[in-house]
Amino acid sequence: MTTHLAFLFPGQGSYVPGLFGRLAERCPVVGDTLSAVDRSAARWGQSPVSSTLLDPDAPSLQQLADSEPTTLHLALFAASVVTFRLLIRCGVRPDVLLGHSFGDLIALTVAGVWSLDDGVRLVVTGDEALRRPATPVGGMVALDCCARRARALLDALGERHLGVAADNGPGQVVVSGPDVQLAHLLRAAAAFGVSATRLRVPHPFHNTILTGAAKEFAKGITAIPRRAPRLRVYSSLIGRYVTDSADVDRIVTGHLTMPVSFLAAVRRVNADGVGKFVECGPKATLTNLVSGALAGVTVTAPLPHRTDWATWSANLRRIRG
Numbered sequence: 001m002t003t004h005l006a007f008l009f010p011g012q013g014s015y016v017p018g019l020f021g022r023l024a025e026r027c028p029v030v031g032d033t034l035s036a037v038d039r040s041a042a043r044w045g046q047s048p049v050s051s052t053l054l055d056p057d058a059p060s061l062q063q064l065a066d067s068e069p070t071t072l073h074l075a076l077f078a079a080s081v082v083t084f085r086l087l088i089r090c091g092v093r094p095d096v097l098l099g100h101s102f103g104d105l106i107a108l109t110v111a112g113v114w115s116l117d118d119g120v121r122l123v124v125t126g127d128e129a130l131r132r133p134a135t136p137v138g139g140m141v142a143l144d145c146c147a148r149r150a151r152a153l154l155d156a157l158g159e160r161h162l163g164v165a166a167d168n169g170p171g172q173v174v175v176s177g178p179d180v181q182l183a184h185l186l187r188a189a190a191a192f193g194v195s196a197t198r199l200r201v202p203h204p205f206h207n208t209i210l211t212g213a214a215k216e217f218a219k220g221i222t223a224i225p226r227r228a229p230r231l232r233v234y235s236s237l238i239g240r241y242v243t244d245s246a247d248v249d250r251i252v253t254g255h256l257t258m259p260v261s262f263l264a265a266v267r268r269v270n271a272d273g274v275g276k277f278v279e280c281g282p283k284a285t286l287t288n289l290v291s292g293a294l295a296g297v298t299v300t301a302p303l304p305h306r307t308d309w310a311t312w313s314a315n316l317r318r319i320r321g
Contacts, residue, residue, distance in 0.1 A: 003275035003298075004095035005319075006234075007087070008286040009080050009110075011101030011260075012140075012201045015064070015072060016282040018056030019079055022308040029085045037078040040120035049074045053082070056306060062200050069202040070127040073102065077123050080106045080281035081116065083303060087280065090316055094278070096232045096269055100286055101166065101205060101260050104235050104251055111229035113248055118224045122252070129216035130203055130256075138178040138204030140165055141185055144195040147173050147263075157181075157188055165206035166260035169293045174260075176204040206259050214256040221252065236265035266290050270297065278302065278319055 024030040031050075038048040052058040052075040064072035080103065087094075099107035109119035129135075138161075143150050147164060150173040154162050162177035162185060175185060182198070189196035204210065226248045233242040237251050237258045266277075266289070276298045279287045284301030291299050302315035 004269075004273045005092075005276040005278065006096045006098050006269055006274045007084065007094040007107075007278050007280040008290070009084075009097065009099040009103030009107045010279065010281045010283065010286050011076070011099070011103040012205060013061065013199060014282045014285055015052075015061045015075055015079065016303070016305060017052060017058035017060060018306055019053045019282050019303060020082060021054045021056055022306055023086075023312060024054060026309045027086060027089075029089050030082055033082045033085055034078060036116055037074065037081070037120060040117040041074055041124070043117065044121050044124040046070060046074065046124055049078055053079055065200050065202045069130075070124060072202075073123050073127055074120065076102060076281070077106055077109075077119065079303075081110060081119075083280045083282075084110045086312075087278070087302070087319075092278070092316065092319055094231065096234055096272075096274060097280075098234045098236065098265055098269060100168075100236055100262050102255070103281070103286075104237055104255060106281075107233050107235075108229065108242070108248060108251065111231040111233050111242075113226055113229050114224055121224060122221060125220040126217050126256070129213040129220060130210075132213060132216055135213050136161075136178055136204065136209045138176065138207070138209065139182055140174050140176045140199040140201050140204060141182050141189075142197045142199055143173045143175060143189060144171055145173060146170055149194070150175065153185070153188060153192060153194065157184060159184060161207070161209050163207050164259055165204075166262060167264070168260075168262045169289045170263070171292055172289065174199070174206075176207040178204065178209070205256060208257050210256045214253060217256065218253040234265055234269050236260050236262045239264060239268075262286075262289065263293055266293055270294050276300075276319070279304075 165176035166174040287299035
């Protein structure tokens with residue numbers, strides 16, 4: 001029986017300074033794609049982002065999250081688009097695309113729902129909406145437990161603005177909310193013996209406290225045309241395959257406030273025949289989650305760090321094998 005292949009598109013936190021520095025000379029698609037993103041960024045009033053993915057001395061994840069969140073999000077976007085184009089250029093073709101959080105928008109971009117330029121415009125417009133003065137200040141915390149235990153902890157706390165932002169696997173759930181309430185959560189988790197980590201993200205994503213920003217974002221993207229995806233996309237936000245423009249609209253307008261059901265998504269595509277998973281971006285965050293959720297599958301993260309051509313080629317052989 002044929003084993004299908006899924007490309008996984010990571011979201012917040014998947015950034016490595018200078019990720020493509022060692023590959024750019026051997027792979028023209030790297031420079032070509034980054035130049036295209038830079039041109040689109042300039043069109044929408046933003047600084048170039050190529051240096052963040054070519055220079056190993058570029059600002060860190062925390063530095064960008066604190067002071068240049070739009071540059072960070074454009075770098076995340078560009079990193080996954082470049083990785084996708086590299087894989088396609090090397091003859092690796094997916095049967096399905098699966099995004100996590102912000103990665104849903106990137107998956108839709110490479111699937112042809114909108115152009116690269118409009119994808120950049122989406123990123124910039126989203127960050128403009130998040131900069132509105134009324135946007136609540138907050139963040140996200142990863143809990144090393146299942147969703148049932150996480151919800152029990154939240155119920156015990158009784159903090160109305162804390163919510164499960166992402167059900168990532170049997171052993172990881174992400175909670176988002178205001179800073180003060182997240183501090184209460186960290187103390188409660190320690191008291192109950194649950195390991196908890198504050199994530200390096202600039203906003204409390206996937207939480208209804210961002211409803212105001214989500215409405216502003218929806219207004220700002222009404223002029224961006226949408227097309228049906230040319231590749232099969234499964235959304236961990238709406239919990240099904242994307243089939244029409246209504247699905248796309250729901251993902252785009254709800255991606256700031258809707259929770260991510262990544263565990264359910266990987267189980268579904270696995271049941272549909274996907275047995276190989278490839279991280280289409282930096283690090284190995286999503287492939288590690290898949291390994292913890294599914295038995296008997298093959299996972300590959302071709303860019304877990306700054307990678308040279310020899311390592312990239314070895315990872316390609318693993319994907320094809």
